[in-house]
Amino acid sequence: MTPSVAPAAIHDLIGIGFGPSNLALAIALRERAQQQGALDVLFLDKQADYRWHGNTLVTQSELQISFLKDLVTLRNPSSPYSFVNYLHAHDRLVDFINLGTFYPCRMEYNDYLRWVAAQFSEQSRYGEEVLAIEPLLHNQKVESLRVISRDSHGETFVRQTRAVVVSAGGTPRIPEAFRSLKGDARVFHHAHYLERMAQQPCVSGKPMRVAIIGGGQSAAEAFIDLNDSFPSVQVDMILRGSALKPADDSPFVNEVFSPEFTDLVFSQTGAERERFIREYHNTNYSVVDIDLIERIYGIFYRQKVSGVQRHAFHHLRTVERATAHGDGIELALRHSASGELDVHRYDAVVLATGYERQMHRHLLEPLSQYLGDFDVDRDYRVITDARCQAAVYMQGFCQASHGLSDTLLSVLPIRANDIASSLYDYLGHQSLSSAPRAPLLATAS
Ligand SMILES: Cc1cc2nc3c(=O)[nH]c(=O)nc-3n(C[C@H](O)[C@H](O)[C@H](O)COP(=O)(O)OP(=O)(O)OC[C@H]3O[C@@H](n4cnc5c(N)ncnc54)[C@H](O)[C@@H]3O)c2cc1C
Incomplete structure (x- = not known):
């Protein structure tokens, strides 16, 4: 039964996930608060x-993107939360300039994001998985929402909020052939x-045969890492396509990632939006940075020169069957051109x-009768029927309407600004700063 409770002190916004999307939003809200008053915001x-x-x-x-597309610069180049300010604060600005790159290593970018996140510790809670977002009814209207989460000790938390922003990212896609091997530590x-490689015998130099399934950036990065870090590992790259294909990041094409392009995509009909996404698919999906492709090709070429074939490249292969045995995982690979099975x-x-990007459907399922098919407006707010007055925003689940x-x-900073602006409008400026701080509604083991 749908719960019905009297309105209590509630949060203005609860963010689900505290990845780059919600970090950018947390900054945009903090910077806006200087003019418009602070909101009561919490990220889980x-x-x-x-x-x-x-x-x-x-x-x-x-x-794989310029550091200038950090959490703030496109919106506010003088923000203290920029990547350049992070470098300055860590006394590496000059050295970074000397590197002469727009593409820092991901370890450094992770450190930048951690540095920003640490400045929002009062607005964030880690170790809490949100399980559901439920409607709270008042006079038959959904005026607020109940966010239910659980921590690693199994304790459940229930909080009330006027708005949520679901920014929970993607969920690993496991191909059908591997579903029955869930839980087998050799398949991940x-x-x-x-974390999984750290548990493998090759860490102590034991020989291993490893298969990498896929032909995109992650597959290429795993290949290079296995080649460089584990000399006792022999890798088979297994991909459905005929080749590793380069990501198109040429300048005219890159304009599809500009904020203006979001407007263009959103203004189109459904079929036209799909066409845009298909046309530029090779900027992001199943493609690899060209320098990585060249490195991998070089590794295979040197094998030909030396005559020592350490790794293998199996293209045009589909994994038909994966079977666990005591001494290994057996893969049956169908060649899509010849039809042969190896x-x-x-x-x-x-x-x-x-x-996959399905988490929003799962988290918002208790609201489904108010939501339709998760269509969103330009401000990333989910379109609801008139009974639902609480605001539901989504980041990372709007590719079909807002583009790649x-x-x-x-466009993180611009999107954050769109949502912040919409949220302030929704909440109404007058009541904001006077809102009482939100308590937990309940906790239960
Ligand atoms: C390996 C990898 C490399 C990438 N590199 C780039 C790149 O170079 N450039 C680029 O533009 N994009 C890149 N991407 C795309 C990526 O989606 C974005 O970089 C970015 O992480 C999106 O931020 P986000 O906050 O929307 O999602 P995420 O970064 O995925 O963050 C989501 C957060 O939500 C949390 N969460 C999920 N479910 C729940 C729940 N139920 N309850 C509570 N918390 C939850 C997760 O723990 C996570 O911290 C990369 C993606 C991957 C996987």
Whole structure:
């Protein structure tokens, strides 16, 4: 039954996830508060502390976007939360300039994000996974929302809010053939790469055969890391496509990641929006940075020169079957051109198979009768029927309406500004600064 409670002191906004999207929003709200009054905002993240795709931060990986597209610069170049100010605060500005790059390594960018996140510790709680967002009814209207979360000790928290912003990121995509191997420590998604590799026998120099499934950036980064960090590992790259294809980041094409392009995509009909996304798919999906492709090609070429074939490249292959045995994982690979089936055995399998964006559907399921099919307005607010007055925003789940930037870092500061502006309008300026601080409604073990 839908709960109905009297309005109590409530948060103005609860953010689900505290990745770059909600960090950018936290900054935009703090900077706006100087003119418009502070909101009562709280961000919840299931991770134990701030990490940006922490298990993928291999030494060679670099940001795939200019550092100038940090959390603030596009909106407010004089913000203290810029990447340049982070470098300055860490006494590395001159050295970074000497590097002559727009693409810092991802480890450094993670450190930048952690540095910003630490400045919002009073507005954030880590180690709490949000389980559901439920309606709170008053006179048959959804005037506020109940956010239910659980910490790592199993304690449940219930909070009330006028608005939520769901920015929970992607969920690892596990291909059908591997679903039954869930729980087998030898098969893991790239999202868990570092922690799982640390448990493999190759860490102590034992020989291993590892398969990487996929032909995108993550697969390429895993290949380079296995090649460089684990000399006892033999890697098979297994991909459906015929080749590793380069990400198109040429300047005219890059304009699809400009804030103006979001307006353009949003103003189109559904079919036209889809066409834009298809046309520029190769800027982001199933593609690899050209310098990484060249390195990988070089590694395979040197194998030909030396005659020592350490790694193998299996293109045009679909994994038809994956079976766990005591001495390895057996993969049956179908060649899409010849139709032949090969069987190989591996000590570990890395699934560099991308991410799904479905978390919003799961978290907002209790509100489904008010939401339709998660259509969003230009301000990223989910369109609801008249009974739902509470505001639901989404970041990272609006690619179909707002274009390819939505799942990336490209327009974070501008999007944060759009949401902040909409949120202030929704809440109404007058009541903001006087709102009482929000308590927990309840906690239960
Ligand atoms: C390995 C990798 C590298 C990337 N590199 C780039 C790049 O170089 N450039 C670029 O533009 N984009 C890149 N991306 C795309 C990526 O989506 C963005 O960089 C960025 O992380 C998006 O930020 P976000 O806050 O929307 O999502 P995320 O960064 O995914 O953050 C979501 C947060 O929500 C938390 N969360 C999830 N579910 C819950 C829940 N139920 N309750 C509480 N918390 C929850 C997670 O713990 C996480 O901290 C990369 C993605 C990956 C996977």
